[in-house]
Amino acid sequence: MLDFRVATFLCVCQTMNFTQAAKALNITQPAVSQHIRFLEEAYKVRLFHYENKKLSLTPAGCILYKRLTALKNDEQALRAELHSRVTEIEEIALGVTMTVGEYAIIGPLAAMLRRHPERNVKLRFGNTTQLLQMLAEGTIQMALVEGYYPKDQYAHYRYSTEDYIGVCAASHVFAHGEPRTFSDLLGERLLVREEGSGTRNILERNLALRGMKIEHFIHFTEVGNMHTIIGLLCRDCGISFLYKTAVEHELANHMLREIQLLDFSMQHDFDFIWEKGSIYTEQYQAFGRELAACARDVARGGDVRNEMEIVPLPEQV
Incomplete structure (x- = not known):
């Protein structure tokens, strides 16, 4: 059990205010x-530096914050592990982004749960920014993200590599003819996810490389739900940039079409991430490998139960 002063330190790190932490x-x-x-x-x-009425962590404070956050999360995982020895039920809390949760994990997760009826999975949804915060708070043990994150701060395992594309309604007519570059799209209505979303962050970075911003589009609509964006796209209410896996059905049924640009073509990884230095790294890697294998099998149309040996997650010693 961690010292109660560790909880105080972590709370101050999150609030950067002694008064708010006390409250x-x-x-x-x-x-x-x-x-x-x-x-x-x-x-x-020294752990904190105070200057111009602003509190900040010293380099030593940053190191201690990272290490104690990992220890705190490991302690919560340890409690779950000890409880599982009594109940014989494995438990893991996994955070997923909206795109991953709605379009990239359902089949593989179903296959895994069929193989492991003794396993309880707590699935939490949020955008990439929110999931990183959940990891810091210990609300989840792992996250499966599709946006950018500071890779030097997290252990990670690649789940899949996905195409990121521009899309519009199959019947959409561009005002100035078929676009060839990003700049040809600025007269269109852009349908975009909320700030903090991995899908939006990727688009913003691509635009920035071209000296552009989302605000350069004459019209844009911010939507916090991928289903709604796809519904608006199918009703020819704008264009969007998103992962191909989210619209495979609509593309196959000619409801949507891909926008082909000469200056844009990219893929991006979906990654499992967890606190670097965790004593449960081996367990988290095993979970990620198994779910990724389930995803590959589902993509082939096979039955993962017939092709993979059923093994429990590694025990901790």
């Missing part, structure tokens, strides 16, 4: 200061 923890501000001083004396380093 969140239901203790006094002097108690918060005392807990931080104790840790600084124990580790013989």
Whole structure:
């Protein structure tokens, strides 16, 4: 069990405010200061720097925050592991982005659950930014993301590589003829996900490489749900950029078509990520490998139960 002063330190790191941390923890501000001083004396380093009324972590504080976050999350995973020894039920909390959860994981996850009836999976949805926060808070143990994330801060395992494309209604007529480059699309209505979404972040980075922003489109509509974006696309209400896996049905049935551009062609990885340095890395890798194998088998139209040996996740020692 981690020292209660660790919880204080992590809370201050999240709020960057002693008063807010005291309120969140239901203790006094002097108690918060005392807990931080104790840790600084124990580790013989300064953890925070205060300048211009702004609190920030020192380099040593950043290291301690990363390590203690991993330890806190591992402790929660340890509690679940110990409980599973009593109930004989495995449990894992997995966060997924909207695109992954709605279009890229259902079949593989169903195959895995059929193989492992003893396994409980807590599936949490959020955009990439929200999932990174859930990892930091320990709400989830792993995340499957399709956006950019700081790879140096997380352990990761590739789930799949997906095509990222521009799409419009099959009957859509462009105002100035078929587009050849990104700039030819600026007169169109762009349907785009909310800020923090991996799908949007990829588009923003591609636009930035060309000196462009989403706001350069004459019209754009921000939508926080992929189903709604696809529905609007099918009704010829604009264009969008998203993962091909999300619209394979609509493309195959000629409801939507791909926008072919000379200056745009890309693929992007869907990655499992978890806290770097976790003692459960081997277990998380095994989970990721198995689900990725299920995905490949589902794509081939096979039955994963007949082709893979059923093995439990590795035990921790």
